[in-house]
Amino acid sequence: RMNEKYQREDERLKTYTNWPVPFLDCHTLAKTGMYFTNEDDKVKCYFCEVEIGRWEPGDQPVSEHLRWSPNCPLLRRRPTNNIPISAEALDAILPPISYDICGSNNSVLEVHDTA
Amino acid sequence: RTETDGDSTMSYKIPIHADFLIAYSTIPGFYSWRNTTRGSWFMQSLCAELAANGKRLDMLTLLTFVCQRVAVDFESCTPDTPEMHQQKQIPCITTMLTRILLFSDKGKVPAAGRN
Ligand SMILES: [Zn+2]
Numbered sequence: 001r002m003n004e005k006y007q008r009e010d011e012r013l014k015t016y017t018n019w020p021v022p023f024l025d026c027h028t029l030a031k032t033g034m035y036f037t038n039e040d041d042k043v044k045c046y047f048c049e050v051e052i053g054r055w056e057p058g059d060q061p062v063s064e065h066l067r068w069s070p071n072c073p074l075l076r077r078r079p080t081n082n083i084p085i086s087a088e089a090l091d092a093i094l095p096p097i098s099y100d101i102c103g104s105n106n107s108v109l110e111v112h113d114t115a
Numbered sequence: 116r117t118e119t120d121g122d123s124t125m126s127y128k129i130p131i132h133a134d135f136l137i138a139y140s141t142i143p144g145f146y147s148w149r150n151t152t153r154g155s156w157f158m159q160s161l162c163a164e165l166a167a168n169g170k171r172l173d174m175l176t177l178l179t180f181v182c183q184r185v186a187v188d189f190e191s192c193t194p195d196t197p198e199m200h201q202q203k204q205i206p207c208i209t210t211m212l213t214r215i216l217l218f219s220d221k222g223k224v225p226a227a228g229r230n
Pocket of ligand 1: 069
């Protein structure tokens with residue numbers, strides 16, 4: 001079970017003391033929900049529980065996070081118990097809000113079967 | 116109706132409806148989901164799979180993995196519309212192919228299938 005304290009960005013940041021990937025900014029990782037598992041180069045998101053490792057030069061923390069976990073509540077800007085160090089800095093780094101839509105009109109959706 | 120193929124001495128017929136492949140994003144009567152900033156679930160998955168395995172896997176295996184991506188990786192996120200929230204989707208592959216379809220490089224002979 002995940003440690004509750006990792007809802008706090010400052011606690012997530014503390015996990016990166018032995019972070020082995022110099023080209024990946026641990027501040028960005030911590031800000032966007034990731035803490036270091038201390039296993040190889042694997043980080044884990046407190047909010048969607050996705051684990052990502054084997055980072056390659058050029059990988060971007062947010063886009064990789066979104067790629068492997070397109071519904072992460074933190075990245076989708078849904079309400080979470082995240083305690084950021086700076087809400088403004090987090091807001092600047094999160095992807096723009098996006099909507100899932102189906103049919104012709106997303107504001108007036110008829111109740112309908114979905115697969 | 117049928118049409119002929121090959122020369123007159125060794126001719127045979129194939130159905131005119133053979134060798135079609137229709138890959139639908141969803142099953143008949145069901146919604147197809149699209150993210151407003153990243154595109155539809157089906158196209159995201161199709162492009163990802165073509166980029167990753169497009170030259171390695173035959174088309175039907177590839178489309179199976181597209182189905183896997185859409186089915187497993189995606190769930191609608193519409194908290195403002197609870198009846199559409201957390202819905203799923205499965206694509207629908209209708210195949211009339213009579214051979215293995217593989218986008219192989221010139222010179223490489225596919226291992227699978229009769230030719
Ligand atoms: Zn996440």
